[in-house]
Amino acid sequence: MSSHPLTPPDGGPATATALTEGPCERDLYLTCAKFITTSEYAPRLRTRRRVEQxxxxxxxxxxxxREVERHRCTSQRIEKLLADLNEPFED
Structure with a gap:
């Protein structure tokens, strides 16, 4: 089972390819054009957004x-994912 922050409860991949590398590689879903997700993962995305803020x-x-910009970009990407799912940014 992957330790990726968006791994579904059943242990299956949450992305087009399973990401099981270190922390930097696990963040690839934030920039990968092939990343897919569902509303099931919205709570995890909201949690990550709060961390980035x-x-x-x-x-x-x-x-x-530069770190400010990096974290802002990550937060904005998460907001786009949530918006694409028609999910609120806050719980």
Whole structure:
């Protein structure tokens, strides 16, 4: 069973290809054009969005502009995924 944050409860892949590598590789779903998901994963996407928002604020406080941009882009990608599913951004 994959440790990918979007692995379905049955252990099957949540993407076109199963991502079972390290943390950086697991984030590929945020930029992969072939990534597919369903509303079943919306709670996990919302949780990840909150993490990215927290990291954005932390990076801004530290003056890490590139990290701010990276976390904002990740948050925006998650928002697009949620919007495509007609899911709210917040619980």
């Amino acid at each position: 927290t990291l954005t604020l932390d990076a801004a406080e530290r003056g890490w502009d």
